[in-house]
Amino acid sequence: MKFCPTCGHPVGFLIPPGDNRPRAVCGHCGTIHYQNPRVVVGCVPEWEGRILLCRRAIEPRRGYWTTPAGFLENGESLQAGAARESLEEACARVEIGSLLSVVNVLHAHQVHVQFRARMLAPEFDSSEESLEVGLFEERDIPWADIAFRSIHFSLQRYIADRSRGDELLHFHDIQESPER
Amino acid sequence: MKFCPTCGHPVGFLIPPGDNRPRAVCGHCGTIHYQNPRVVVGCVPEWEGRILLCRRAIEPRRGYWTTPAGFLENGESLQAGAARESLEEACARVEIGSLLSVVNVLHAHQVHVQFRARMLAPEFDSSEESLEVGLFEERDIPWADIAFRSIHFSLQRYIADRSRGDELLHFHDIQESPER
Numbered sequence: 001m002k003f004c005p006t007c008g009h010p011v012g013f014l015i016p017p018g019d020n021r022p023r024a025v026c027g028h029c030g031t032i033h034y035q036n037p038r039v040v041v042g043c044v045p046e047w048e049g050r051i052l053l054c055r056r057a058i059e060p061r062r063g064y065w066t067t068p069a070g071f072l073e074n075g076e077s078l079q080a081g082a083a084r085e086s087l088e089e090a091c092a093r094v095e096i097g098s099l100l101s102v103v104n105v106l107h108a109h110q111v112h113v114q115f116r117a118r119m120l121a122p123e124f125d126s127s128e129e130s131l132e133v134g135l136f137e138e139r140d141i142p143w144a145d146i147a148f149r150s151i152h153f154s155l156q157r158y159i160a161d162r163s164r165g166d167e168l169l170h171f172h173d174i175q176e177s178p179e180r
Numbered sequence: 181m182k183f184c185p186t187c188g189h190p191v192g193f194l195i196p197p198g199d200n201r202p203r204a205v206c207g208h209c210g211t212i213h214y215q216n217p218r219v220v221v222g223c224v225p226e227w228e229g230r231i232l233l234c235r236r237a238i239e240p241r242r243g244y245w246t247t248p249a250g251f252l253e254n255g256e257s258l259q260a261g262a263a264r265e266s267l268e269e270a271c272a273r274v275e276i277g278s279l280l281s282v283v284n285v286l287h288a289h290q291v292h293v294q295f296r297a298r299m300l301a302p303e304f305d306s307s308e309e310s311l312e313v314g315l316f317e318e319r320d321i322p323w324a325d326i327a328f329r330s331i332h333f334s335l336q337r338y339i340a341d342r343s344r345g346d347e348l349l350h351f352h353d354i355q356e357s358p359e360r
Binding site: 001002003004005006007008009010011018021033034035036037038039071072073074075076077078079099102104106107109111128169171173 | 181182183184185186187188189190191198201213214215216217218219251252253254255256257258259279282284286287289291308349351353
């Protein structure tokens with residue numbers, strides 16, 4: 001942020017009184033603009049034991065596989081966001097189940113949240129956001145070509161839980177070092 | 181948002197190609213500025229069966245009681261944020277436990293996340309953010325003076341779970357009608 005979204009004048013970064021972190025503060029109108037992590041929400045849709053994955057049509061990680069997931073929108077619950085992303089990215093209608101994972105992606109200023117989900121029908125399709133979409137048996141999951149570490153983590157926990165009949169909640173922190 | 185944070189020129193609201201929602205788009209540099217929900221994170225600190233609450237020193241809801249909670253910061257995990265808020269608002273050091281609640285506060289564009297927590301010592305104090313801080317027996321919780329509906333919900337679930345020896349995760353949606 002270089003300019004004030006409220007009045008258009010330049011902002012500077014300084015620690016406001018009573019605060020302990022540098023914030024973007026407008027030199028003209030004085031508004032403090034806080035910047036906070038965004039939530040990425042998605043789900044692991046399942047149909048008769050197979051898992052729905054999408055091959056990304058857009059950067060970052062175009063061509064790699066992911067569960068349906070994307071940024072939570074204003075006015076939307078986490079569950080509604082997960083279901084929307086499944087519909088938008090995979091043309092698949094799902095019923096959202098239990099919370100699977102919460103991954104703090106620290107360097108990206110994101111929190112990645114994944115739910116378990118049940119497909120309402122074995123219907124799916126590619127989309128503007130997905131080059132292809134498919135239902136995968138566990139042995140066929142393309143582990144080497146998963147788009148994001150948080151998705152890799154979540155899928156592995158999903159499979160491990162399922163084999164034991166569990167539905168646990170898993171936390172994980174990801175912090176990439178600056179040189180990567 | 182009225183002006184572009186990147187170049188300072190006016191933004192307009194329109195639906196970008198491939199999108200389905202109006203976004204703030206700069207008429208000069210073309211940058212699309214997405215606006216997404218913020219995460220408010222906190223915890224229910226407990227010491228020998230009593231619960232730590234803070235009476236707010238700042239608006240909104242100054243003078244009302246809450247658990248320690250505040251906006252998640254960039255580069256911070258949910259758990260670290262909950263512990264930081266406990267220290268900042270109540271001068272209390274805690275060990276963060278299981279996830280208690282996730283409340284979608286739809287009209288405020290916020291997700292409120294609360295953890296269970298154990299105080300590391302029976303030490304706490306008021307702060308710039310809290311007029312007073314106290315440990316409450318269950319029967320003394322000021323239910324009529326709790327600052328936010330999400331906190332009321334979370335405290336009630338905390339107490340109900342504790343009485344049964346459970347530590348469940350509770351979801352809730354709050355949507356205030358526009359006229360309120």
